[in-house]
Amino acid sequence: MADHREISVAEFFEKNRHLLGFNNPQKAIITCVKEAVDNSLDACEEEKILPEIHVNVEETGDERLRLQVKDNAVGIDRSKIPKIFGKLLYGSKFHKLQQTRGQQGIGISASGLYAQLTTGKPVKIYSKKKGNEDTHMFKVHIDTQENEPEIVEDRIVDDYDFDHGTSIDMEIEGKYTHGHHSVPTYLKHTAIMNPYAKLVLNEPDGNKIEYPRVSKDLPPRPKEIKPHPHGVELGILMRMVENTNARTVSSFLKSEFTRVGRTSAENILEKAGINKKKRPPTLEKADMEDLLDAMQNVNLQNPPTNCLSPIGERLIDEGLEKELNPEFVASVTRSPSVYRGNPYQIEAAIAFGGDIKSKGTYKMLRYANKVPLLYKKSSCATTKAVRETDWSRYGLKQKGERPKGPVYILVHMASVWVPFTSEGKEAVANYPEIVKEMKLALQEVGRKTKTYLSKKRKAKARKKKKKQLTAYGKVVSPSIADLAGAEDERVKEQLMEILNDRYGETSQEKVESQVIKNDRT
Numbered sequence: 001m002a003d004h005r006e007i008s009v010a011e012f013f014e015k016n017r018h019l020l021g022f023n024n025p026q027k028a029i030i031t032c033v034k035e036a037v038d039n040s041l042d043a044c045e046e047e048k049i050l051p052e053i054h055v056n057v058e059e060t061g062d063e064r065l066r067l068q069v070k071d072n073a074v075g076i077d078r079s080k081i082p083k084i085f086g087k088l089l090y091g092s093k094f095h096k097l098q099q100t101r102g103q104q105g106i107g108i109s110a111s112g113l114y115a116q117l118t119t120g121k122p123v124k125i126y127s128k129k130k131g132n133e134d135t136h137m138f139k140v141h142i143d144t145q146e147n148e149p150e151i152v153e154d155r156i157v158d159d160y161d162f163d164h165g166t167s168i169d170m171e172i173e174g175k176y177t178h179g180h181h182s183v184p185t186y187l188k189h190t191a192i193m194n195p196y197a198k199l200v201l202n203e204p205d206g207n208k209i210e211y212p213r214v215s216k217d218l219p220p221r222p223k224e225i226k227p228h229p230h231g232v233e234l235g236i237l238m239r240m241v242e243n244t245n246a247r248t249v250s251s252f253l254k255s256e257f258t259r260v261g262r263t264s265a266e267n268i269l270e271k272a273g274i275n276k277k278k279r280p281p282t283l284e285k286a287d288m289e290d291l292l293d294a295m296q297n298v299n300l301q302n303p304p305t306n307c308l309s310p311i312g313e314r315l316i317d318e319g320l321e322k323e324l325n326p327e328f329v330a331s332v333t334r335s336p337s338v339y340r341g342n343p344y345q346i347e348a349a350i351a352f353g354g355d356i357k358s359k360g361t362y363k364m365l366r367y368a369n370k371v372p373l374l375y376k377k378s379s380c381a382t383t384k385a386v387r388e389t390d391w392s393r394y395g396l397k398q399k400g401e402r403p404k405g406p407v408y409i410l411v412h413m414a415s416v417w418v419p420f421t422s423e424g425k426e427a428v429a430n431y432p433e434i435v436k437e438m439k440l441a442l443q444e445v446g447r448k449t450k451t452y453l454s455k456k457r458k459a460k461a462r463k464k465k466k467k468q469l470t471a472y473g474k475v476v477s478p479s480i481a482d483l484a485g486a487e488d489e490r491v492k493e494q495l496m497e498i499l500n501d502r503y504g505e506t507s508q509e510k511v512e513s514q515v516i517k518n519d520r521t
Contacts (some may be wrong), residue, residue: 086149231341394446
């Protein structure tokens, strides 16, 4: 038909902004902050810089907000700035098998698109490379029909307060609130999972909230890996065959895939009935179907896991203690697993008591690649794993499928490819293998919690019994003194010594109590 035309990805998301998390003004400000902060954290960690990120939010009118996010990363190459902020599906992460916070190259440019759509104003970017004297300033619009950046302004400034890093400035339609779905909550949850970062939030009313850094240890930097044969589908294999520079099918398998050596390549080709010297461009579709089937059915080592960067038990503990001030924390980092050829790792933790309020059911902390997930809790694999765990076995009260009391439960999935339920990256899909691994992690921290709560209950019972016997001893000590012909005070002292020996705090409990006290201090 004559009225048919191609639609660009920017034009599509302009009309379907809800798919990216811009459902309403309240959610929009959280999404914009999230995308900017995630990029800043990734940029700092790539260069082993301890992150310091400032988020400023100002009200400029009725449901209009000005947002500025400034970091101390190494800055961005001048030539790349317009495309990073003015072109959707442009980025360095989508094609890499490596754990990062962003995956699709949509986030920050989509925030710019939302600003343009709701206020008509361009995104302003300041960036200064480390070791460079020049600070570059761009104002960028997006040509939605072409999905290309339009540079409104491009100049060098010398009056911007910068050693190095990037600052993003945009005006959007937004509503600043407090509560679970809010910017402060998002940053608090981010601070828990990133205790090596310093985050500062300046709210519209002038209030300043700081989330201090409590560790100078960055998690291990993930490395890029090649695809694993067990995680490839036919269409991807066909594209890889078309783009390879390998001269033979055997060298194609060895150079383009991880865990494929000479012997395993020969086994695959033998199963597929393909000559190892055959040139990749000569493979027919039927050949590639046979090749894929053989790849899926040959035993291979699991992919390497240095592409992952879990936060680790110590940093999880430090983050929870810093932001929640609990009396007890237990965490676990599971060994890596593989789903459809993609490595992933599950971490879980429980924070109990202390400053955590005891009313109602548990609080949930959901993360994917160190990013908090605030929305779509009910459809997330983490929630399913929590609700399928019998918490009464681990000493916690339970209401239906949910634990009760002063407790936070944390679940983190680290992966080269997180199976999100939508482009908004708000929930992890309920794949049975992933849910099972999450449950195993929760059971591990549950057992640690049970041990602590059991000791706590025993200590409480001992203390109660000691109190009762002490009161009784004070009453009967004069009669015992009369019968023994001894001084009343001396008998009373001996009774108290016996009670302390039998019902007092054990040496181990004293050590644990002091450790908890020191941590909370």
